[in-house]
Amino acid sequence: MFINNLTKYRELIIDKPVDNISVFENTLTQISNIHDQEHFQKSVLRRILFQGLVGGKQPKAIKEALVHKSGWKREAFLNLPNEGILQIVENPDLTAFIIEEYLSYKFPYPIINQEAVIEELSFYDIRRDDKIAEIGAGSGSFAILLYLLDLRNIIYINELQASLLDLINLLIKVPNSMSLSSSFVKIHGDKKSINLPEKVDKIICRMSYHHFDKRKKMLKSCRQSLKSNGHLFLYEKSMSKKSRGDCDELLEYDDLKTFPTKHGFKLVSELHLEGYILLKFELK
Ligand SMILES: C[S@@+](CC[C@H](N)C(=O)[O-])C[C@H]1O[C@@H](n2cnc3c(N)ncnc32)[C@H](O)[C@@H]1O
DSSP states (O other): OHHHHHHHHHHHHHTSOOTTHHHHHHHHHHHHHHHHHOHHHHHHHHHHHHHHHHHTOOHHHHHHHHHHHHOSOHHHHHTSOHHHHHHHHHSHHHHHHHHTTSBOSSTTOOBOOHHHHHHHHHHHTOOTTOEEEEESOTTSHHHHHHHHTOSOOEEEEEESOHHHHHHHHHHTHHHHHTTOSOEEEEEEOOSSOOOOSSOEEEEEEESOGGGOSSHHHHHHHHHHHEEEEEEEEEEEEOOSSOOTTSOTTOOOHHHHHHHHHTTTEEEEEEEEETTEEEEEEEEO
């Protein structure tokens, strides 16, 4: 069912008209060449395209930022056609799913990493009627995957940044048009609290926990917003040592595991997924 819904969603978003499809495809092909090269460039590229998507930046500014941030392979970035970059950002549904690596950069943008997505979703063990909160949802792409499970869930999409909430507003239109059984509720987050109006079964922090400035307060708020049999999930990059290009705020493996256990949570299980780690906690 999930795969059918994801396939349908993909068809809906790639069908959206783009003015100049050949420039768009050419740009994506060039991006995919860069994308295949090196991890550092890949993460930089994703970040900059994401900024373009959120900040409505002009293509020239996006390319300059790419060159500036990467420091090398100048030609590769400068060769990207302006029009293509603009058009990528003009199909935000497709761009968001490509940046999050659910769809390929290459035409016709097939679904990728399907097994990893299914493995991750299975770990959350989403049940019918569960209330789920994704904290720090970014573009909301992962929350859209939860919606596509079609399990009559209430999905709280919590995000700190107003510009991202605007993007989320835009991106949930297509899934909502599919009229599946789940529903979205947007929540403007803050630095100290997850601001949920009720207790939930699952709280998912996907690559957001390491950004929390007030980690202790956020964990307290998670404790208060979880049902007694609920679970908190942290999905983070797994590493024992930071490497070049990694986000400065990333946490090391031991920290990830022990800090929540000192603040009211008990580690139940963990899953290692292609460079990422997923931790499942329950209330102590
Ligand atoms: C790397 S993004 C993760 C996006 C998404 N969860 C995903 O898996 O693709 C991290 C997000 O966490 C958000 N964030 C950071 N601190 C937050 C807080 N205290 N409350 C809510 N969101 C927060 C940031 O604004 C950012 O959008």
